[in-house]
Amino acid sequence: MPSSDYPHREYFAERLLAWYRRGKRDLPWRRSRDPYHIWVSEVMLQQTRVETVIPYYHRFLERFPTIDALAAAPEEEVLKLWEGLGYYSRARNLQSAVREVKERYGGVVPDTKEDIATLKGVGPYTSGAILSIAYNKPEPAVDGNVMRVLARFFLIEEDIMKPGTRTVMEKLARSLIPDGEAGDFNQALMEFGALVCSPRSPQCLTCPVMERCAARHEGREDDLPVKKKAKPPRPERRLAAFIEGSGEHAGKVLIRQRPQEGLLARMWELPHILVEQGAGTTDDEAMRLLQGRLLQDETLDVLPQEPFMHAEHTFSHIHWDMQVYRCRLASADGKTGGALPELTPFHYRWMGHEEMEQYAFPNVFVRIFREAFKQG
DNA sequence: AATCCGGGGAC
DNA sequence: GTCCCAGGATT
Numbered sequence: 001m002p003s004s005d006y007p008h009r010e011y012f013a014e015r016l017l018a019w020y021r022r023g024k025r026d027l028p029w030r031r032s033r034d035p036y037h038i039w040v041s042e043v044m045l046q047q048t049r050v051e052t053v054i055p056y057y058h059r060f061l062e063r064f065p066t067i068d069a070l071a072a073a074p075e076e077e078v079l080k081l082w083e084g085l086g087y088y089s090r091a092r093n094l095q096s097a098v099r100e101v102k103e104r105y106g107g108v109v110p111d112t113k114e115d116i117a118t119l120k121g122v123g124p125y126t127s128g129a130i131l132s133i134a135y136n137k138p139e140p141a142v143d144g145n146v147m148r149v150l151a152r153f154f155l156i157e158e159d160i161m162k163p164g165t166r167t168v169m170e171k172l173a174r175s176l177i178p179d180g181e182a183g184d185f186n187q188a189l190m191e192f193g194a195l196v197c198s199p200r201s202p203q204c205l206t207c208p209v210m211e212r213c214a215a216r217h218e219g220r221e222d223d224l225p226v227k228k229k230a231k232p233p234r235p236e237r238r239l240a241a242f243i244e245g246s247g248e249h250a251g252k253v254l255i256r257q258r259p260q261e262g263l264l265a266r267m268w269e270l271p272h273i274l275v276e277q278g279a280g281t282t283d284d285e286a287m288r289l290l291q292g293r294l295l296q297d298e299t300l301d302v303l304p305q306e307p308f309m310h311a312e313h314t315f316s317h318i319h320w321d322m323q324v325y326r327c328r329l330a331s332a333d334g335k336t337g338g339a340l341p342e343l344t345p346f347h348y349r350w351m352g353h354e355e356m357e358q359y360a361f362p363n364v365f366v367r368i369f370r371e372a373f374k375q376g
Numbered sequence: 377a378a379t380c381c382g383g384g385g386a387c
Numbered sequence: 388g389t390c391c392c393a394g395g396a397t398t
Contacts, residue, residue, distance in 0.1 A: 045393040052384065053393090086382025089396080123395045143393045163377075190393050199391060200387075227391090231379095263381070315382055363383065380397075387389080 003175035006154045008212045013176045013185060019208040020188030025050075025195075028057050030187075035109035035134035036067050036098075042129045043094050043121060047087060050194070056085055067107050071099045079266060079360040088265060088360075093121030111135045124170070132182040140173035141186040142166060145193030151225035152197060155214035160225045233319040239280055239290045240272035240324045241300075242308050242372060249350045253372075255359065256346040263315070268359040270368065271300060271348075272322065280323070283307050287325055298341045300348075301330035309371055313364035324368060 003009075024030070027050065029041035040060060044053045060081050064070035070078070075095065082091035097119035101109055109130065110116045117127050128141035140146075147160045147169050154172065158165040177185050196203045202221050204210050215221040243254040255268050273293040280286030287304035294300040308326040312319070331339070340348040351359065353373055361369070 042393070047381095047392060047394055048383080049385070049392060084383075086384085087394085089381065090394090093395080121395065125394055129393070141393080144391075145393060187393090194393080230390090265381090313383085315380095317380065378398085381395090383392105385390105385392090 003172045006172060006175075008153075009176055011212055012153055012209055013178050015208045016188045016192055017178060017181060017185055020184060020191055024187070024191060028054060033134070035111075035130060037061060038134040039109060039126075039130050040094070042126045042133075043090050044085065046090060046126070048085065052085070056081070067098050067102055067109075070095055071102045075266075076358075076360065080358070083360040084363050084366070086363075088267065090121055092265075096120045097122060109134065111137065113139060124166070128170075129186065132177075132186045134183075136180070136183045138174070138177045138179075138182045140170045140177070141190070142169045142173050143190060145190045146173060146186075148199065148225050149189060149193045149197045152202070152215035152221055153209060153213050155218065155220075155224070157224070157226055159228050161228045231317075233314055233317050235277065235319045235321060237275050237277055237280065238272050238320055238322040239275055239286050240270045240322055240368075241290060241294060241302055241304065241327045242270060242324050242368075243302055243327045243329060245350055246329070252350040252352050253369075254340075254348060255351045256341075256348045259345040263318075264362050266360075267362050268351075269362065269365050270324065271298065271346075273297070283323075283325075286323060290325055290327075298344050298346070300341050302327040303330050309368060311364055311368055313362075320364065322364065 029037055032038065041053070041057055044056055044060075063077070063081060064073060073095070075092065078091050078095050079088060082088055100119060101107060105115070110119075111131065111134075113127060113131065116122055116130060122130070125141055125143050128139040131137040131139040132141055144160075147166070150156060150169055150172055151160060156165075156168065158168065160166070160169075173189070196207050204213070204216055204221060207213065207216075210216055213221070215224050241254075245252040245254065254271060256271055257268050258264050258266060260266060271294060273290060275286075275289055275293075280289045290304050291302060294302055304325040304327045306326050308324040311322045311324065313322070314320075356369060
């Protein structure tokens with residue numbers, strides 16, 4: 001159905017815009033007009049809450065205030081500033097795209113859909129967000145929030161997980177933008193979704209457009225949007241080695257860097273192995289498995305000593321159940337400086353406690369280190 | 377169309 | 388425990 005057939009479009013847009021201007025939140029990126037700053041905020045906000053992003057946004061722009069600064073930075077430093085935010089390819093893509101802007105566009109963030117959509121990590125949402133917020137161009141910025149709001153007010157019952165539904169939403173959202181008000185209107189839509197038309201128990205009693213909300217009239221605001229349920233994360237059992245050095249490496253812990261691609265790409269971690277679900281259920285068996293597999297796969301000769309701690313971590317699609325064992329190196333003299341594993345996908349290194357700030361770790365390992373160093 | 381890619385907060 | 392969030396890339 002054509003967007004022009006949806007009723008109360010003008011009412012909806014004007015009321016929402018007025019609501020936004022009456023009491024919009026004072027967010028850090030709303031204090032800047034720099035398209036680069038807007039861009040950074042939008043990438044950080046992908047799948048991430050406003051409150052989570054704020055401290056990262058400040059730290060990131062303090063260190064990389066300009067496109068030139070980010071373009072010139074070492075990649076590890078960018079990754080370290082992203083530590084804990086998740087979806088780390090966002091950081092790599094952002095830096096890659098910033099370098100592209102510097103080289104191809106003379107350091108000016110493009111202001112056309114065609115150009116900006118070619119940048120790495122800039123999809124339909126981020127493209128529309130930058131064009132509308134930074135340049136006030138009448139492009140829709142449809143995220144999960146916007147789809148929820150539109151699904152309710154206009155009673156759209158298609159599954160919002162289907163790509164086709166997104167197209168419908170984008171057309172409708174485009175048709176709603178008041179002349180010359182793209183930036184504020186798009187932000188109004190998202191702010192409204194976050195504060196009033198929330199996923200669960202929407203605040204209909206304070207809603208500025210409740211009178212003409214189709215879902216509200218049908219009493220179905222709790223049933224919309226329709227969204228197919230995601231598959232549960234598959235369980236993975238992992239055994240990790242907390243290996244403390246001796247001799248010249250006394251007081252240090254052996255860490256390794258993950259491969260260039262895939263899950264947690266280029267992040268650092270404790271050496272660990274993936275075992276079958278039923279395997280290593282007793283500590284004795286687990287320690288045998290750990291020793292055997294680290295030797296076989298990584299040519300890393302360790303002697304597991306005792307269970308150290310247990311850690312769980314859930315990604316979108318995987319659940320890690322990780323048992324950590326305190327280990328010693330098997331080599332008698334402890335001299336392993338030239339004998340760290342090679343010819344594996346990982347890069348090994350000794351790390352002193354005070355060197356943690358140089359390496360980016362997934363949160364599950366940050367938690368383990370924090371607990372380990374607390375014990376001394 | 378389905379899967380991969382983090383982490384945390386609200387309930 | 389459950390749900391979902393200011394999504395994008397890859398296949």
